[in-house]
Amino acid sequence: xxxxxxxxxxxxxxxxxxxxxxxxxxxxxxxxxxxxxLMSSPGSGKTTTxxxxxxxxxxxxxxxxxxxxxxxxxxxxxxxxxDVKVIQLHTGGMCHLDAEMTRxxxxxxxxxxxxxxxxxxxxxxxCPAEFDTxxxxxxxxxxxxxGDDKPLKYPLMFSIVDVLLINKxxxxxxxxxxxxxxxxxxxxxxxxxxxxLCSARNGEGIEEFADWIKTEVATWKxxx
Amino acid sequence: MHEIGVLFExxxxxxxxxxxxxxxxxxxxxxxxxxxxxxxxxxxETLYEGAxxxxxxxxxxxxxxxxxxxARCRDCGKxxxxxxxxxxxTNCGGEHVELLSGKEFYIKEIVCY
Numbered sequence: 001x002x003x004x005x006x007x008x009x010x011x012x013x014x015x016x017x018x019x020x021x022x023x024x025x026x027x028x029x030x031x032x033x034x035x036x037x038l039m040s041s042p043g044s045g046k047t048t049t050x051x052x053x054x055x056x057x058x059x060x061x062x063x064x065x066x067x068x069x070x071x072x073x074x075x076x077x078x079x080x081x082x083d084v085k086v087i088q089l090h091t092g093g094m095c096h097l098d099a100e101m102t103r104x105x106x107x108x109x110x111x112x113x114x115x116x117x118x119x120x121x122x123x124x125x126x127c128p129a130e131f132d133t134x135x136x137x138x139x140x141x142x143x144x145x146x147g148d149d150k151p152l153k154y155p156l157m158f159s160i161v162d163v164l165l166i167n168k169x170x171x172x173x174x175x176x177x178x179x180x181x182x183x184x185x186x187x188x189x190x191x192x193x194x195x196x197l198c199s200a201r202n203g204e205g206i207e208e209f210a211d212w213i214k215t216e217v218a219t220w221k222x223x224x
Numbered sequence: 225m226h227e228i229g230v231l232f233e234x235x236x237x238x239x240x241x242x243x244x245x246x247x248x249x250x251x252x253x254x255x256x257x258x259x260x261x262x263x264x265x266x267x268x269e270t271l272y273e274g275a276x277x278x279x280x281x282x283x284x285x286x287x288x289x290x291x292x293x294x295a296r297c298r299d300c301g302k303x304x305x306x307x308x309x310x311x312x313x314t315n316c317g318g319e320h321v322e323l324l325s326g327k328e329f330y331i332k333e334i335v336c337y
Contacts, residue, residue: 006335011330014329098233
């Protein structure tokens with residue numbers, strides 16, 4: 001029989017990624033570039049919300065966008081029409097982006113002159129919640145047709161985001177979506193969560209989101 | 225398929241550990257998963273062989289140790305298993321509990337040559 005040995009590793013599975021994420025956050029702080037990680041399920045209106053938010057911000061803030069998807073470049077093409085710096089990242093089948101992939105993306109994008117980089121993460125409410133990308137702040141979109149029970153089903157996601165956008169509120173009359181119940185459930189996961197009701201379609205609430213970003217970017221730079 | 229991305233992360237960690245410790249062949253990888261972790265052991269087992277292909281873990285087997293979710297009652301101090309009691313204290317029936325364990329997710333050790 002061959003001799004074998006047991007080597008103890010005793011390391012949390014996410015430790016490596018967390019370390020890389022902290023390192024990236026530090027680098028971004030030194031540069032004064034704010035990274036916003038935007039997450040949601042597919043079809044919640046991330047790209048449309050992003051387009052409207054960019055329009056509200058681009059006069060005052062220099063913006064770059066990273067579009068992460070498993071495949072295709074449709075989102076990058078859409079965002080590219082807004083005259084901001086954009087890069088499409090392919091995760092190669094992976095359902096999320098980790099800190100190393102985010103760093104590579106930022107390198108590819110080039111962020112020397114940018115105040116704000118928005119990362120549109122892969123549409124998914126599970127994995128992106130577990131992998132810290134190194135972002136300064138996290139935001140998520142939940143759209144009305146998805147249902148007000150989502151904080152109950154994906155508590156981790158709701159617990160790690162700083163802002164929750166409840167999108168597509170223009171269709172509230174047609175859905176059994178209880179806004180108050182949804183907010184209460186989200187706050188149970190995360191008492192500090194900021195909730196913004198919006199409709200990317202008619203522009204409602206976008207200004208509030210843009211103002212929040214402006215304030216956060218300014219704070220990030222001040223702490224530099 | 226949440227577990228596959230996580231398995232890739234584990235492969236990365238073990239590969240760098242193996243390199244540092246001059247390990248060339250691994251027989252078994254032992255993970256510890258808390259009862260309340262979002263990982264489903266069954267999926268991890270099913271996906272394992274494919275996820276480790278081409279890495280130092282290729283050909284190794286996976287062993288999973290489940291860590292019980294235990295809680296302490298904030299009212300009476302009793303420590304009890306959380307899941308089978310649905311979060312209700314077995315002593316006083318209280319529902320204010322402090323979680324002691326169950327969310328862990330560790331790469332515990334490897335058996336290697």
